Amino acid sequence: MVRIEFNRLRFLVVDDNAHMRRILRTLLHGFGTREVYEAEDGAAGLESFNHFMPDIVLTDWAMPIFDGLELTQMIRQPGANGNPYVPIIMLTGHSEKKRVMAARDAGVTEFLAKPISAKSLYQRIVNVVANPRPFIKTKNYFGPDRRRNVNPNYVGPERRRGGRADVIRQQALMDKAKTPG
């Protein structure tokens, strides 16, 4: 079991709904966090991200100006801002398979389907803090490694032979999305 010193973590909450921001702020303060910054759309979220340099970003998907997916893509631009590796937890009412895959492919670190609970939010935070994944950079992707487990029935070329981080054992994002919030 691990213990997280939440009082040393700085969060940015990006959500256009004031009620949900209040809920998240309450939960984070309950965990022990002192510094919680808020933004009500993707554009303000990016500005706050660059200004406050949060340790963890919590973002909604559906927002005005640009949404949580676009915000994630803008943060995951190597060289464009201070910390493209920042953990991003997407909280959303969208739970369909194609949505989860789109969030993963944009570079989201964790996905949390609403309704949220203190326990589910805590688990996602502990995971991104205690079990960070390597990042992968390809021609068209930059973000956390999307492989979380090994498929023993995989047939095809092995593109990661010899690397020390071949296997990243974590619950698949799809399975986690199915977990009650």
Place this chain on the structure above:
Amino acid sequence: MSPKIEKPVVTTYGDYEMILPDNPLRKVVSEVPFGADDNDDPVARAEKALAELSPEFSGWMDEECERLDLARHAVKAKGFVKQTHSDLFHAAHDIKGEAATFGFPAVASAADSLCRLLEHTPDIGKIPLNLVDQHVDAVRAIYREYARSDAKDVAAVLTNRLREVTDDFLVNQNRHRPEYLNGIIGPPLVPADIA
């Protein structure tokens, strides 16, 4: 804490790089030895804080239902255009996501059905206004009557019927694109009791 990003370790493979960035957050993690007397429970603290906030939740639901109603009236006044469609969808989507947290989980399913109707109808001009009305009225009625002893049962019957009618409509409207249809008809990814 202020993250200081050290230079990451980069390993190059065929057509991609694996990057092991410095993890400044590891400084806030400590192992709790097995059997240690650890009374600290951050989840319980957060749940307590949320419970203290809960007297505000019914007022917040009032506001969300009012917002949904206003969005419905805008649709009826101006028709389905990009803005009215978006406003109605986001009002329903927020209720879907918040209702359970606010203590009204039975409201979420009707809002979810409305979201599906709005999101998956390919031509927004063909979304039936009477079906929109029925959804909005159902959301408001379920919330308004939540204290009744049979509220959840009535809500389930009402919501299931709305979902059936909506799915029939969506099947018809998407009959020319079976792959899309397969992605939207069927059990939701999230378990039914929280969807």
